[in-house]
Amino acid sequence: MQVHPARIRPLGFTPPKPGPVVLWMGRDQRADDNWALLHAAALAKAAGAPLFALFALPPDFPPATARHADFLLRGLAAVETALRDHGIPLALVPGDPAVAVPAFLRRVRAGVCVTDFDPLRPGRAAREAVATAPVWDGALLEVDAHNVVPAFVASAKREYAAATFRPKILKLLPEFLEPFPDLPAFAAGNLAGFAPVDWEAARAGLVLDPSVAPVAGITPGPEAAREALAAFLADRLPAYADRRNDPNAGATSTLSPWFHHGHLAPQRAALDALEAKKRAPAGAEAFLEELVVRRELADNYCLHEPAYDTLAALPAWAQKTLGAHAADPRPYRYTAREFETAATHSALWNAAERQLVRQGRLHGYMRMYWAKKILEWSATPEAALATALSLNDRYALDGSDPSGVAGVLWSVGGLHDRPWASRPVFGQIRYMNARGCRRKFDVDAYIARHGGGAADHNGEVA
Structure with missing residues (x-):
């Protein structure tokens, strides 16, 4: 053991x-x-x-x-x-x-x-x-x-991107991706002096905001997590490689709430995905890239970057380009409260925000679009980052997590990315818009499903 x-x-x-x-x-x-x-x-x-x-x-x-x-x-x-x-x-x-x-x-x-x-x-x-x-x-x-590979072993420094981190992880995987032994049992006397926890009293002792209600239809705990993993590997893994970026396809794992709370070991998911690789090789490879390389890259970032939730943590090119375009006119400008209440002009963005608020989760592709539009429609990059992190942590069941932090910083500030063609507001930060979303998936079906509200005025800026 x-x-x-x-x-x-x-x-x-x-x-x-x-x-x-x-x-x-x-x-x-x-x-x-x-x-x-x-x-x-x-x-x-x-x-x-x-x-x-x-x-x-x-x-x-x-x-x-x-x-x-x-x-x-x-x-x-x-x-x-x-x-x-x-x-x-x-x-x-x-x-x-x-x-x-x-x-x-x-x-x-x-x-x-x-x-x-x-x-x-x-x-x-x-x-x-x-x-x-x-x-x-x-x-x-x-x-x-x-982590499959311990974060303090994977790299002694903050890695620039997945391209620099991946070789280190892949080299160490054979050493650390090993089966788990069983947990040994202790004699009943080990429980002496410890009554079962009074969970209702524990709940009553918390000071909570009741306006963000529990999410129906998702069960916490390790048993539910293992069932969710088994269902994904059996039913959706074959489509994962090709369809995971379609928010309507239902091809993602949806495992992040259980990963975040530690109900499911990522290493268990990796071991089981390897077992399923024989019948879904492309899906398993794509899933393992997200599960191990990308997720552990986020831990590497937060471990080695003290200012991980600020623009000061961004690469020099990203800080420079955001600073150069900070005063650019915004096509729309919204307050943090208007974002939170899905009160923008964009039906697609409003649908994404409502999915986050109602379901406690947001499809990965839509989370990128959602955060990038917060950048485009906020008064400053600093305000955009604060709004995106706050909304993600407040409503997402996987909020306050290294993957969420890194995901927002990638979307808003080019973390772990490279410079792109310059545009107003974004500078050289990777750009997304509603027209690009329409090329990826059925935007109208997504809006209808999640209740987008106001119609998009212009696909190019929405």
């Missing part, structure tokens, strides 16, 4: 001490296919020590909407059931993780805490605070359970 040692790195300088082992669960919320949990279990078994799982829940966790809380808590409830079936309790502690986690570790006299990898600032700040907390003096270990 040994976890590849390159997946593991210490945070801080304190060595392991005798006592219980705690898995501090964050980005990877599942019992199966979880390298962080497997490593914690191996340490506990080797030491003959108890193993506990922990999740810290701030009362106002961002974006603090009813939609995200519902998906998070129902998913965690399913994870708790699976953990307890293995004799592992899950403790849900309220409060700022920087304070709540060290307090819990001290209370249970933990000798080692294992946590999962997260390249975003809030997660990294919480881990740094726990590693240096004076109230607990055990060892904190970080395990990348989210």
Whole structure:
């Protein structure tokens, strides 16, 4: 059951001490296919020590909407059931993780805490605070359970584009794309002192915005995620290579909410896609490119770029061209609120926004169009970036994720892209318009399905 040692790195300088082992669960919320949990279990078994799982829940966790809380808590409830079936309790502690986690570790006299990898600032700040907390003096270990190739192994620097990152990933895949071992069970006594979580009380303790309602028709949790993966591979993988850019085709995986919450290991998806490659080789290759290369490139970007959600993080050519065209007249100009309420002149853009608001997801091709039009119709590039990131994080079930950050920065600012022919407003940033969308798919069918509202005044600018 040994976890590849390159997946593991210490945070801080304190060595392991005798006592219980705690898995501090964050980005990877599942019992199966979880390298962080497997490593914690191996340490506990080797030491003959108890193993506990922990999740810290701030009362106002961002974006603090009813939609995200519902998906998070129902998913965690399913994870708790699976953990307890293995004799592992899950403790849900309220409060700022920087304070709540060290307090819990001290209370249970933990000798080692294992946590999962997260390249975003809030997660990294919480881990740094726990590693240096004076109230607990055990060892904190970080395990990348989210990437097939650990992000801190894949590259020691921020990669310029997929073209520079892909060879490094492909070289390392044979070493890291390995089957998962089974999670061992612990004796029933390991549950002593830990009653099941009161999930209704946990929900009641949160300060939430009820205006962003839960999404009907999508079930959180690892079991639902595995079912969704199986359905995609069986039914839609053959069409993925050719039809994934058609928002009406239903050819995408739709797995991003489960990936984001850690209900499904990307490595499990990669292993299962390789099994399906015999009957859908083109679809499997295209899916693996998105799943491994492109998704892990986003983690690489956020890991190595401190200012990952600002225009200052863009390549020099992109910053220069956006600056040169910042004062260009806009064909339309909308406020953040007008974007949020789908109150633009464009039926197609309004349909995309309404899909995001109602369904908590936006087709990948439409997300590019959606973000690029926010750039074209905002007063400044800075305002466009702020609006796109805010709306994505507020409404998307996969919001506040490295892939979402990188996707918005690609669309608005040319991240991981190259210069194109110069245009007003965009400069050399890649351009998209409604007329181009019409060449790709049935725009009218998409508008009819999602309720676009106002008619497009001009296909060239809409």
